Each structure stands twice: as structure tokens, then as C-alpha cells.
Amino acid sequence: MQDEHQTQDEANREEGMEGPQEKLPAEAEGGEPTRSRPTFRPRCDIVETDEGLVILADMPGAKADTLDVSIERRELTIRAEVEDHAPEGMDLALREYRVGDWERRFRIPVEIDADRIEAKLRDGVLTLTLPRAEEAQARRVEVGAG
């Protein structure tokens, strides 16, 4: 399983007021951004199970109705919009994170059964279950009696 892009050298992150756990920007490609908010790349765990792959993505602030999971050929994209949750009428005194949308792409090395992908978003964590396509199923050709 490969990220579409190389992981940015995390050691380079600034050690400043901006916060110890600076989020990584999402890759800015694939069309014009339509929103003015920044987009960040969610931290992910990706594990292989007997059935296929499971991806866990930290996407705090994401709601199910703005979540978008798409797979095209072998490129998987996850995306979610996040509304700013800063209280109004108050001044920022300490900022350790910025609020923005989430987006990340993955290149999937194995054949996935796209019809059986399951997505679950709970407490700001996306769990994606990607079952491996069964070879037998992929090869089956319906032959009409004739």
C-alpha cells in the first residue's frame, strides 16, 4: 500500500507556537479548491487482514454527511469537510491546531471489491474496510444456456 505521494519529512515541522502537532497539508492537485479553508491530510493506520485492508483515518470534526469516499481504478480518495468550531467573539490565546477539511489519496496495490467497501465514521475516526476481490468471483463469466 503506497501513499500517492512521499511522506513529508515530519522532522521539519516547526517547533513553535503553531503547535507541537502540526497537521500535514493535503496534496494540492486535482482541480481548483472550491473552499477557502485549508485542507489537511489525516493520519492513518492501514492494516492488512485475512479479508483485505482496513484503513483508520483520524478526521476530527468530520460529519458523515460531508464524507466522500471514492475509488477509481486503484486510487482511493477520502475527503470530508469540517466546519470551524472556534467560539465566536473570543480571542485565540493558544493555537496548537488549525481547522480545515480532510483529504488523502491512496494507491491500492491489490484488487478490491468496490461493491463491498464499508465506511464507518465514528467520533471523528473513519474506518474503511476494503475486502479483497475474490479471484473466482472476478473471473466468473456468465454463460447463457443456449
Added chain:
Amino acid sequence: MFRTSTDPFYEMRRLTRQMDRLMSQPAAGAAGGGAFPPMNVHAGPDGIAITAEVPGLSADDLEISVHRDTVTLKGQRDAAPEGAKAWHRRERGTGRFVRTLSLPYAVDPEKVEASLADGVLKLSLHRPEADKPRRIEVKAS
């Protein structure tokens, strides 16, 4: 905005960094390093609002305590999904975490409001009435 000694939150930021260094969390900060959960602190005339990104935590996983001018967040993030045979990426942190924040003034422990939704925690802390700066009217003689 950050360096001036008149900023009452300067000390808070300094202490927070020191505290995080002291605790040097092995756990949930994980790949990005740094402290978990990341917090934003907002100040208003009536009190302080804290927001924190706590993905994966439910109300039961999180322990919040407020004592005078100190707020402590404690909790635990769960480990790997079941049935994992191999890891391709491991960026999310797991394990126990503790973060302590020293506010510039004591807050009313009876009036703390906390809400948790979609992995975002919001804490609302109020300055006690008696403690608020009072505006003195100057009477014209």
C-alpha cells in the same frame, strides 16, 4: 501578540510547553510527535473556551478535571483493529495521555461545560463573578 509580557496567556503557553516536555508523552502524539490532544485556547471577557481534537474518543474514554486554574485532560486511545496481520501505515497514536493546562486565572469549577462531538471536545470555563475586573465609574462632580 505572543511575546509581550502583558499578555496574560503568555505564561500559560510557556507552562504548557514545559509540562508537555516534562511528560514527554510516548503515547498518543505518535507520528507527528508533540502532545496529544492538540488544543486551542480562546479567551473572552467572561472566561475561557478550550477546543481539542480527540479523534476516536468517546465521553467514557476522557477524564476532564478542573482545579482552580488548572485543567487536566486524561484518557486512552485504543490500539490496533482486530485481526491485523501486517501494518502498511501506523501514524495514529495509541495509549494513555495526560495534558495539563495552567490558565492565567482560577475558573469556577461548578460552571464547567463540556461537549464532545465528532472527535472534537469543547470546554467552556467561566471566570468567577467576584474575580472579574470591574469597571469603576468616575462620577462627575
